[in-house]
Amino acid sequence: MGPPEQLALGPRARAAWSVALVLIFGLQIGLGLRSRLHDDDRYGFAMFHEFTRYKIDYQWRLVDGSARKFSFPVALPKRSAAVRGGRHQVEVFGAGTTRLQLRGALRYLWAAHRPDDAVAVEAVYRWRRNDHPEETVEQLRWPPEGGP
């Protein structure tokens, strides 16, 4: 290789890069904080900090106040099977990951598969951390009480 050639950045390029660097690493740290806040390791970098064992049961809330259980009405291949429900499953990214995916699933079910007599779609989400026996039960619903 020949003699060195200096390819320095001018003051404006340095200023622009400085702003870009703050944004880039601000985003990296921000995504890390988001994953802590939502208990959802995805897009952050807290890898394998815990996993959850969970079970989801879906039900339609009907006009008369009763509930009708149902299975996820379409095939869910590969990792999308995480929201299939009706059986015990394992999630490696945290309890919040399933919660957020369930919200998306409920919106889809409401938009694409709502029966005429339903006022909402609900998911009963039971989960526990690692091998701990304590179970947490959450009821998620779409649309929420009082409308979306």
Place this chain on the structure above:
Amino acid sequence: MSRLRAAWDRLWFAPAPTETLGLVRLFVGLTLVLKFTGVWGIYRGWGALNLRLPFHDGLQHGRFRLPVPGFDWLPPMTAASQRLWDGLALALAVLLTLGLGTRAVSVGLALLLLYALLESQFNYLHHVNVYVWVICIFALSPMGDHYSLDAVLRRLWARARGLRPVRPIRPILYQRMLQVFLSVLYLTTTIGKLTPDWFDGSIFGALANGGFLKGPFKATLLGLFPPMFMAWWTLFAESLLAVGLWHPKSRRVTAWCGVALHLGIDAMMNVTTFSYLMISLYLSFASPATGQTSLSVDPGQPLSRGLGLLVRALDWTQRIRLVSAPGPMRLHSPEGEVLGGVHALGRVLGLLPLTFMAGLWVDLGLGLLRRLRPPAPIG
């Protein structure tokens, strides 16, 4: 304020050669080629070598699609478009490794990976996320200055016009981005693991019960190392990797801990090429200048000549400049040390990519020996 600004400029914009960037690109590119051909995983034993061209993982979603919020506008992946994605990703990974059209290839690969990550939340995997960040940094950086076909073509082009090829000196910014990214990653993952289940080691029992630990080495490794040891070793190594790579004195030991940690993960978990990617990223802390260590070898002495041949064959990163001189073998380090005999051998092994681990053991052993019985001064 002006001192702060000067420190900021020194951190990000100090001039530096770009050999390190080429080295990181070469090895990260290689890990991508392994990923897209399905060649990974010590835990799979010999099965890890089963080549699939290109590796096809199948669709992650059917009629129910869940894009990352804000990215609903991305076209959904179909079986046909996923096959196209797989082939294109492999082709770009090969080009990235070879360093042909490096900048355009990095941009293309970054867009492909970003699309996969954002098109469906079910496509998320930690290692894909890390690849997205790294390849996006590549897309912003001159990764093809060295160890690339781009560099060869540039040299040929310059010579054809009677010009002398130049060695670019650029702001250290691009190398720093990789370094800071790596440190923030390890810092974040360590903070995430500061939980009671990691402190008492029960996480490893839970991971084993949950089916996350697998392969023929699982039983041996779990038998050799109690869960508490594994948990604290992980916490120690990851926190060390967040800071230890920055200081030249702790760099090699830290890199060794990182290599051991990731090989251990790869021996028991399906993380595809994540371990190889992380190990490759440690190269971003390698000194950017090549040939700063010189080794004088005597062609008349079999041992000395053999070491010279070894260096010629395995010094892919061109760390060592060979000098032919009669007399005992001598190694001159960039720090001004003059080493001979087994001390020189240990240092040479530590500088070659293939023998890096063995070299560190020899270097550590000899370092301890030196403390007990300092060698006679040389030169």
